[in-house]
Structures are given as structure tokens and as C-alpha cells.
Amino acid sequence: MTEYAGTKSLDAEIVLDFIKKNVTMDYTLNKFGSPHNSNYSVTLNNTFRNLPFFQKIIQSSTSVGIMVLLTIPIVFVMPIMTFCTERNWITNPKIQYNYQKILKYSMLSTRGMYEQVKDGELPEPMLMFCISNNMWFEYELSGEYQDKIKSVSLKRKFITHYVFGTYPKQQQHGWNVIFEFTDIPKSGSCILRHTA
Numbered sequence: 001m002t003e004y005a006g007t008k009s010l011d012a013e014i015v016l017d018f019i020k021k022n023v024t025m026d027y028t029l030n031k032f033g034s035p036h037n038s039n040y041s042v043t044l045n046n047t048f049r050n051l052p053f054f055q056k057i058i059q060s061s062t063s064v065g066i067m068v069l070l071t072i073p074i075v076f077v078m079p080i081m082t083f084c085t086e087r088n089w090i091t092n093p094k095i096q097y098n099y100q101k102i103l104k105y106s107m108l109s110t111r112g113m114y115e116q117v118k119d120g121e122l123p124e125p126m127l128m129f130c131i132s133n134n135m136w137f138e139y140e141l142s143g144e145y146q147d148k149i150k151s152v153s154l155k156r157k158f159i160t161h162y163v164f165g166t167y168p169k170q171q172q173h174g175w176n177v178i179f180e181f182t183d184i185p186k187s188g189s190c191i192l193r194h195t196a
Contacts, residue, residue, distance in 0.1 A: 014154045048167040104136035107195035114196055119189035125181040130157060131194045132174045143188020153178040
């Protein structure tokens with residue numbers, strides 16, 4: 001497997017097309033995101049945000065949320081890296097790749113790793129896994145899964161959340177890793193490993 005860091009791989013929706021030998025990175029939704037938690041930050045629609053200020057205070061005071069920080073250094077470094085990458089101040093792939101290795105190490109050390117496996121015949125020429133964040137993932141294909149791979153995509157996963165059961169908010173909730181094949185694989189396997 002070839003390692004790919006790219007020059008601007010941070011927080012992008014990515015498509016690796018093995019037929020066309022092309023890599024596409026889409027940053028169109030980044031302007032809506034947060035540099036601290038890009039996995040749940042993109043919100044397409046939020047009716048709660050449009051409520052009058054006093055009503056938001058009343059609704060918010062009934063619910064208490066605590067965000068647990070993984071590590072203090074990453075909280076400070078992540079916005080800086082995002083800022084510098086978006087402005088093309090950091091274009092060296094080695095810097096990006098080393099930064100991603102640090103994130104991977106930090107996430108694996110503190111939160112662990114998940115592994116999802118699919119083997120045997122698929123019902124269609126596509127396989128999708130849901131992951132909670134895009135810090136790090138790797139995959140291993142064997143058999144017809146490897147022989148018939150067409151593309152691998154990392155796309156934002158959206159859900160509708162009703163704030164306080166009333167106010168619809170269409171928001172990102174993790175990521176989808178999508179494997180597309182030229183034909184339905186009948187044998188072999190796909191192993192996906194990712195941070196928790």
C-alpha cells in the first residue's frame with residue numbers, strides 16, 4: 001500500500017480514483033467548520049441558531065455539555081496547522097505527513113483503534129464504513145476486493161438532529177469511507193482500521 005499525505009490533505013473530503021489515477025480533495029464545506037473538531041462541526045442548517053437570544057439562553061440552560069479535551073498541545077496546534085494549510089503556507093508533504101503521524105500516535109495512544117472487517121460476496125459494487133473522525137484510517141484489501149477496486153472516498157456523514165426535540169439542525173456526524181469496485185467482489189476481504 002502506498003502512503004499518501006498530499007499537500008493539503010487536512011480536513012478534506014478525499015476521492016482516490018484508481019481507474020483514472022486521480023486524487024481529488026474537496027474543501028468546499030471547510031468554511032463552515034471548526035478547527036478544533038472538524039468531525040462534527042459542519043452544519044448545513046440550524047434553526048436553533050436563528051432563535052431569539054433569550055430563548056436560546058433558556059433552552060441552553062436546561063442542558064449542560066462538557067467537552068473533554070484529548071490533549072492540550074493538539075488543541076493549540078490543530079487550529080494553527082489548519083490556518084497555515086488553508087493559506088498554502090505549509091505545502092511540504094513531509095510536514096503534513098509528520099503532523100498526521102503525531103495525530104495518529106496521539107489518538108491511538110489515548111483513544112485506541114477500531115477495526116471493521118467485511119469479507120465474502122457483497123450485494124453491490126460498493127462498500128461503506130462509518131467512522132467517527134478523520135484523524136487517521138488505513139485499509140487492507142485482499143482477493144477480489146483488491147483486484148476490483150475502483151475508488152476509495154472519505155466523505156462527510158450528515159444527520160438531522162432536533163435540538164431539544166424541536167429545532168431541526170442538519171449537521172455532520174462523522175465520516176463515511178466508501179469503497180467502489182468495478183464489479184461485485186465475490187471473495188476476499190476489506191479491513192478498515194481507524195481511530196476511536
